[in-house]
Amino acid sequence: MTDHPKDGQAGPHHVVVIGAGFGGLQTVRSLKGAGLRITLIDQRNHHLFQPLLYQVATTILSPSEIAWPVRDLMEPRPDVTTLLATVTGIRDGKVILSEGEPVAYDTLVIATGSRHSYFGRDEWAEFAPGLKSLEDATLIRRRILLAFERAEREADPARRAALLTFAIVGGGPTGVELAGIIAELAQKLRPQFRNIDTAASRILLIEAGSRLLAAFDPKLSDYAAKSLERRGVELRFGAPVTECREDGIDIGGTFLPCQTRIWAAGVAASPASDWLQIKGDRAGRVPVLGDLTAPGHPEVFVIGDTATVPAWEGKPVPGVAPAAKQQGAYVARVIRARQSGRAAPPDFKYRHLGDLATIGKRSAVIQYGRLRMRGFLAWWVWGIAHIYFLIGARSRATVAWNWLWNHVRGRSAVRLITHSPKGTDGGQIQD
Amino acid sequence: MTDHPKDGQAGPHHVVVIGAGFGGLQTVRSLKGAGLRITLIDQRNHHLFQPLLYQVATTILSPSEIAWPVRDLMEPRPDVTTLLATVTGIRDGKVILSEGEPVAYDTLVIATGSRHSYFGRDEWAEFAPGLKSLEDATLIRRRILLAFERAEREADPARRAALLTFAIVGGGPTGVELAGIIAELAQKLRPQFRNIDTAASRILLIEAGSRLLAAFDPKLSDYAAKSLERRGVELRFGAPVTECREDGIDIGGTFLPCQTRIWAAGVAASPASDWLQIKGDRAGRVPVLGDLTAPGHPEVFVIGDTATVPAWEGKPVPGVAPAAKQQGAYVARVIRARQSGRAAPPDFKYRHLGDLATIGKRSAVIQYGRLRMRGFLAWWVWGIAHIYFLIGARSRATVAWNWLWNHVRGRSAVRLITHSPKGTDGGQIQD
Numbered sequence: 001m002t003d004h005p006k007d008g009q010a011g012p013h014h015v016v017v018i019g020a021g022f023g024g025l026q027t028v029r030s031l032k033g034a035g036l037r038i039t040l041i042d043q044r045n046h047h048l049f050q051p052l053l054y055q056v057a058t059t060i061l062s063p064s065e066i067a068w069p070v071r072d073l074m075e076p077r078p079d080v081t082t083l084l085a086t087v088t089g090i091r092d093g094k095v096i097l098s099e100g101e102p103v104a105y106d107t108l109v110i111a112t113g114s115r116h117s118y119f120g121r122d123e124w125a126e127f128a129p130g131l132k133s134l135e136d137a138t139l140i141r142r143r144i145l146l147a148f149e150r151a152e153r154e155a156d157p158a159r160r161a162a163l164l165t166f167a168i169v170g171g172g173p174t175g176v177e178l179a180g181i182i183a184e185l186a187q188k189l190r191p192q193f194r195n196i197d198t199a200a201s202r203i204l205l206i207e208a209g210s211r212l213l214a215a216f217d218p219k220l221s222d223y224a225a226k227s228l229e230r231r232g233v234e235l236r237f238g239a240p241v242t243e244c245r246e247d248g249i250d251i252g253g254t255f256l257p258c259q260t261r262i263w264a265a266g267v268a269a270s271p272a273s274d275w276l277q278i279k280g281d282r283a284g285r286v287p288v289l290g291d292l293t294a295p296g297h298p299e300v301f302v303i304g305d306t307a308t309v310p311a312w313e314g315k316p317v318p319g320v321a322p323a324a325k326q327q328g329a330y331v332a333r334v335i336r337a338r339q340s341g342r343a344a345p346p347d348f349k350y351r352h353l354g355d356l357a358t359i360g361k362r363s364a365v366i367q368y369g370r371l372r373m374r375g376f377l378a379w380w381v382w383g384i385a386h387i388y389f390l391i392g393a394r395s396r397a398t399v400a401w402n403w404l405w406n407h408v409r410g411r412s413a414v415r416l417i418t419h420s421p422k423g424t425d426g427g428q429i430q431d
Numbered sequence: 432m433t434d435h436p437k438d439g440q441a442g443p444h445h446v447v448v449i450g451a452g453f454g455g456l457q458t459v460r461s462l463k464g465a466g467l468r469i470t471l472i473d474q475r476n477h478h479l480f481q482p483l484l485y486q487v488a489t490t491i492l493s494p495s496e497i498a499w500p501v502r503d504l505m506e507p508r509p510d511v512t513t514l515l516a517t518v519t520g521i522r523d524g525k526v527i528l529s530e531g532e533p534v535a536y537d538t539l540v541i542a543t544g545s546r547h548s549y550f551g552r553d554e555w556a557e558f559a560p561g562l563k564s565l566e567d568a569t570l571i572r573r574r575i576l577l578a579f580e581r582a583e584r585e586a587d588p589a590r591r592a593a594l595l596t597f598a599i600v601g602g603g604p605t606g607v608e609l610a611g612i613i614a615e616l617a618q619k620l621r622p623q624f625r626n627i628d629t630a631a632s633r634i635l636l637i638e639a640g641s642r643l644l645a646a647f648d649p650k651l652s653d654y655a656a657k658s659l660e661r662r663g664v665e666l667r668f669g670a671p672v673t674e675c676r677e678d679g680i681d682i683g684g685t686f687l688p689c690q691t692r693i694w695a696a697g698v699a700a701s702p703a704s705d706w707l708q709i710k711g712d713r714a715g716r717v718p719v720l721g722d723l724t725a726p727g728h729p730e731v732f733v734i735g736d737t738a739t740v741p742a743w744e745g746k747p748v749p750g751v752a753p754a755a756k757q758q759g760a761y762v763a764r765v766i767r768a769r770q771s772g773r774a775a776p777p778d779f780k781y782r783h784l785g786d787l788a789t790i791g792k793r794s795a796v797i798q799y800g801r802l803r804m805r806g807f808l809a810w811w812v813w814g815i816a817h818i819y820f821l822i823g824a825r826s827r828a829t830v831a832w833n834w835l836w837n838h839v840r841g842r843s844a845v846r847l848i849t850h851s852p853k854g855t856d857g858g859q860i861q862d
Contacts, residue, residue, distance in 0.1 A: 044848065045576065045580065045846070045847065045848040046847050046848070062493055062494070062495040063493070063847060063849065064493040064845040064847055067847055069846040069847065071620075071623040071624075071846075072623065072846065074623070075622050075623045078625075081625040081626070082583075082623070082625075083583065083584060084577075084580040084583075084584075084848070085584060097584075099581075099584065100584045100585070100586075101586065134847070134849050135849055138849070145476065146515075149476065149515040152513075152514065152515075153514060153515075153516060153528075153530065153531040154531070155531075155532065189502075191506050192502040192503065192505070192506045192513070193502070194509075194512040194513075195512070394836055397832075398829075398832075401828075401829075405825055414495040415476070415500040415502075415503065416476065416477050416494060416495055416498055416500065416565070417475065417476040417477070417515070418494065418565050418566055418569070
């Protein structure tokens, strides 16, 4: 299948990395110059900067500003072959693809990430999409914008009210960020409509627990809640979503008619535990050993959101980008040590870099060690940190330019409704 | 349906404009301050700068750089109501929508543009998409990029060759522009693939006539042909496409296996002639009177690609953006004259601004009156002219920045493959 040496032939050790997210990409980067043959497989052609995905969903950034073709990133690395392919399983030392021949590996790194969990009700995904991919983001963007467009044409007050009701399920960073920006968008769109008052939209943030941002200091949770309420967001605590339909959702037994629903709750790992026939934890994550290998598979590493390991002062490592990157770098060290016959490095230890979440476009909460920040200054720290972690000068300049423009001019040019070619969404507004 | 005065009530004269392309938007702009009530209807939420659409299809620009939400553009115009809706007909002085109540008009302006014509073989559209909308552009971008991706995974030489064959039907400006850029893209992608030589791709430009750019001076046609051949494009003249299938096309009876086909031939007007029950010309265009009204409908104007009028030294006005804009401005003058009881302006006259087409990323051909330009300098004139006609400082700066970046760095960050949510395209590379 490739022009590289085939199985059984002489040739460098072959490392196959599944997933070009933060973990997989870091593994490949940290293996630069190691003299290995590397194959990087992803089912999409781009690396995605997920922490800013909510800004694509809410018309602040456009997809190309937070995504980079993997092949582009790997151009200077002749040791890396990039494959756009969907993995369906792992068998006898080979990665099985949905199309084409299996890919044999000497070492395998699984970094396939996670999806949202609907707690056994996967049929809700259609009515309340999650936010994990660019397609999710443009779907949510389309649904939000179409809700306003339809409301502008709608004569019936009850239907109009449902069109102007937006429900976000899950009070973690993604839910908080979405609710804040949607509330601001509803304000900003006001002068563009003639028949509706977009600022009178209802934006609900639904959290089954007792507070927002459970990973944060309760004082920051409280600050986030107050900030959102000041922006007009309604908060609902302590009642889970019990039903999700085309016309609304049930919260603790009460039906709420709403046209737009977004799911930002729960985490389900990708099916790596099935591939390896290892029992995953409650969220499907593979419980890896201290060196991040899968139990019974010393040649298979599992990292990032796909794995669970108690390497953070005895607690499980959180599913955040810095954790995946640290694990990717660690796995590269282990592989290098094995290749050169050196002793393996000590078990992986996670260093927590802190927690960040934005609230709307000018406020954020940050905790870093014992430091607590909030408000406008925290937003600046958040913005600079995120621009720093974007890939390449071009992206940094473009995103910085966009944010600056949004601040100065307060309007956005990326409010595009684009449909799928065959029109699977958006009702009758089609060719 | 709206908070504006209803039919039969007192209130300003109501102008309904269908289509927010160059013609429709110009009509609305030229009616600023005329004291009218205006409703602008489009089936998409954005105005599209179609002359640069081919650059979205070929990964140079991203969608948000050449499209602007209509509602955004109309924010400073309280006299204008924007409706996102699909028009299905016109009856008894009302515009019928696919959803919601009909919209009554006093004056109607139809500026609904054109589609590609498959010369009665509409089933070919699936196998050889045209390039009229943002969705078309991202579909073509996806197909081009996926062809390379699949070739990288393909072991069979014949299938690999078909995957690396790109056929563009139609030797007008769009076909020439697409062929040039795809040839350059194939060169540029070479260092990113390990198993294939993308530079060995076959790019065919198929023109049933005897030369490219039929509207241009034959010397410029010749220059364009030579420039494309130097870039590796194969030209086929004089034989029409006789069949179009999933695995290739028939050109003059010879079957060419090719994975990617793009249709840039033929023009079919939107169904305005059906709506008005007027017999259209061969391309379905409404033959309008000298004042651009439809025969027998003095209150209905038809402009741009939807109409045909011999107002260019006795010849039909060509289907280009400046023509649509001139017609939009003219119609606004007629409406203003009627409103104020002044005499109608003399019949519409078209002023031709010249013809432009780019060949690849550093060359162009231009004819303006008796002036003929070609090569790099023509490309600069083309670039500056197009940036000038973009809407707003932000777009101009962003597109200029992008082009500059492409020239200096020679690589592009917008090579994204994004799928439709339900996966109607792209085979098995899906969630």
